[in-house]
Amino acid sequence: MNLKLRTFSELLSTTIGLTLLSSVALQSWAQNQASTEKADIPRAKVGVVLPSSATTFPAGDGADIANSHCLICHSAGMVLLQPALSESQWQTIINKMRTAYGAPLPADQINALAAYLSKIVSEQDAPASATTK
Amino acid sequence: MKRSNSNLYRLSRRNFVAQAGQLGIAGMLGSLSWTARSDESIDLPFWNGQRELVTNFPQKGAMILQRTQPALLETPFEVFDQGVFTPNDRFYVRWHLPNIPTFIDPDVFRLKIHGRVGKPLALSMHDLLHDFPRVQIAAVNQCSGNSRGFFKPRVAGAQWSNGAMGNALWGGVRLKDVLDRAGVDSAAVQVRCRGLDSGILPATPNFMKSLTLDHARDGEVMIAYEMNGEPLPLLNGFPLRLVVPGWYATYWVKMLAEIEVLDQPDDNYWTAKAYLIPDTPGANITPVQKDVKMVPINRMVPRSFFTNLKDGAAVKRAQALKVRGIAFGGDTGVDKVMVSADAGHRWQEARLEMDHGKYSFRRWEIALRLANAGPHKLMVKAVNNSGMAQPDDANWNGSGFMRNAVESVSLQVS
Numbered sequence: 001m002n003l004k005l006r007t008f009s010e011l012l013s014t015t016i017g018l019t020l021l022s023s024v025a026l027q028s029w030a031q032n033q034a035s036t037e038k039a040d041i042p043r044a045k046v047g048v049v050l051p052s053s054a055t056t057f058p059a060g061d062g063a064d065i066a067n068s069h070c071l072i073c074h075s076a077g078m079v080l081l082q083p084a085l086s087e088s089q090w091q092t093i094i095n096k097m098r099t100a101y102g103a104p105l106p107a108d109q110i111n112a113l114a115a116y117l118s119k120i121v122s123e124q125d126a127p128a129s130a131t132t133k
Numbered sequence: 134m135k136r137s138n139s140n141l142y143r144l145s146r147r148n149f150v151a152q153a154g155q156l157g158i159a160g161m162l163g164s165l166s167w168t169a170r171s172d173e174s175i176d177l178p179f180w181n182g183q184r185e186l187v188t189n190f191p192q193k194g195a196m197i198l199q200r201t202q203p204a205l206l207e208t209p210f211e212v213f214d215q216g217v218f219t220p221n222d223r224f225y226v227r228w229h230l231p232n233i234p235t236f237i238d239p240d241v242f243r244l245k246i247h248g249r250v251g252k253p254l255a256l257s258m259h260d261l262l263h264d265f266p267r268v269q270i271a272a273v274n275q276c277s278g279n280s281r282g283f284f285k286p287r288v289a290g291a292q293w294s295n296g297a298m299g300n301a302l303w304g305g306v307r308l309k310d311v312l313d314r315a316g317v318d319s320a321a322v323q324v325r326c327r328g329l330d331s332g333i334l335p336a337t338p339n340f341m342k343s344l345t346l347d348h349a350r351d352g353e354v355m356i357a358y359e360m361n362g363e364p365l366p367l368l369n370g371f372p373l374r375l376v377v378p379g380w381y382a383t384y385w386v387k388m389l390a391e392i393e394v395l396d397q398p399d400d401n402y403w404t405a406k407a408y409l410i411p412d413t414p415g416a417n418i419t420p421v422q423k424d425v426k427m428v429p430i431n432r433m434v435p436r437s438f439f440t441n442l443k444d445g446a447a448v449k450r451a452q453a454l455k456v457r458g459i460a461f462g463g464d465t466g467v468d469k470v471m472v473s474a475d476a477g478h479r480w481q482e483a484r485l486e487m488d489h490g491k492y493s494f495r496r497w498e499i500a501l502r503l504a505n506a507g508p509h510k511l512m513v514k515a516v517n518n519s520g521m522a523q524p525d526d527a528n529w530n531g532s533g534f535m536r537n538a539v540e541s542v543s544l545q546v547s
Contacts, residue, residue, distance in 0.1 A: 047235060051187075051189045052201065073332065074202055074231060081200075084181075103334070123180060
């Protein structure tokens with residue numbers, strides 16, 4: 001079975017243009033295995049492409065801090081979808097990112113970042129855009 | 134100045150292609166496009182609740198986008214009306230750390246068991262499939278913060294509606310059998326499980342969760358390689374995930390790769406400091422309450438939902454109205470599901486459908502006839518086999534954990 005997969009893969013991987021074709025072929029191969037040898041289905045190789053986000057933080061005082069620090073580990077989406085939080089609540093979150101997760105944000109930028117985040121996600125304004133994450 | 138994730142991403146994609154070439158992987162499951170987006174959006178019923186419905190995540194159908202990286206994808210609620218098991222391609226997704234392997238070769242993958250054991254093991258998928266009894270269990274996997282968006286006052290965190298949960302038939306081997314094979318020392322107290330995901334920053338702690346030794350050996354905790362009869366989707370933990378029936382999903386470690394038997398209580402961040410709840414009934418405190426004793430989140434509590442009625446729907450007076458939904462008991466089965474058509478004054482018992490086991494969703498159904506025109510508030514409440522009922526009033530805690538209040542929908546009868 002492994003020999004079969006290796007031969008099959010090597011043949012196809014010689015041509016990048018055949019990637020799509022091989023995707024279909026590998027899936028149908030896996031399905032055939034599933035029907036005849038159910039206990040072995042988790043042994044099929046899996047490769048995926050995960051989507052990325054190009055969203056950056058909206059313009060404003062502090063946007064550059066958010067763009068250069070927050071996006072190291074996570075996309076902006078969940079930040080922009082928060083409820084309206086106070087500056088002190090954002091400070092707590094930022095400090096958790098620094099102490100628990102090791103975010104390299106200098107201590108003297110915490111307040112500026114918290115002020116910016118509390119401003120962009122605020123019930124006084126329209127909700128932060130949810131059209132891009 | 135800007136360090137956009139797309140740069141990081143392109144880097145990882147190049148790595149993927151290079152790795153794929155070396156390993157001879159030719160197939161890519163799921164979307165080949167990483168920019169595809171859906172035009173559709175959905176409004177979750179709380180402030181700042183607009184979300185995109187996206188179809189560009191691998192092995193996933195239409196999902197509510199909460200965050201792209203690391204992925205947070207919510208199950209659209211109508212999926213729960215379609216059956217008692219949540220399809221793999223609609224099952225919610227929740228990752229903490231940004232480096233998630235995108236290529237897994239099960240022939241190379243090994244599950245390591247080490248620490249306070251007689252014989253450390255490195256089990257192949259073949260070993261797990263052929264050397265241990267295969268077991269199955271239907272169980273609900275629910276995020277600790279499911280429904281966080283409904284907290285009042287609102288709290289920070291992923292702003293989920295009610296779709297950060299799902300029910301699957303899990304297949305795999307008992308954790309107990311694997312631990313017995315390794316031979317646990319008499320000094321052992323906990324079992325720590327680690328997945329393959331990791332942080333980008335060196336200081337970010339690896340995702341690990343621990344169970345007490347007794348819990349790990351209760352014969353129910355499982356190492357699953359199947360989800361609804363198929364391999365797990367990569368985003369749900371392929372090739373192996375821990376299944377901890379009746380407990381919140383934070384313990385269900387995805388891409389499980391390492392099991393360490395400890396002789397001291399685990400002090401790692403994810404077990405000792407994250408996912409803590411107030412040590413009060415229902416993890417319920419007031420927003421101003423201070424100095425509350427905190428403990429790790431643990432057993433789930435009962436919940437029930439309407440699945441075929443939307444809030445604000447118009448219905449005809451005196452017509453038979455078939456109302457149905459799902460319920461689960463938390464850490465035990467569903468005893469009964471009660472429905473009220475008059476805002477909780479009188480309750481009727483719904484008919485429970487097939488029992489798939491005490492940790493599974495249970496479908497329920499009831500026929501109502503609403504005699505009077507005007508607004509009606511329908512409510513549903515589950516009682517589990519321990520006698521625990523859903524509370525009428527929602528709990529509150531600062532992390533937005535364990536919401537399980539009685540659910541309601543308002544109907545306009547004419």
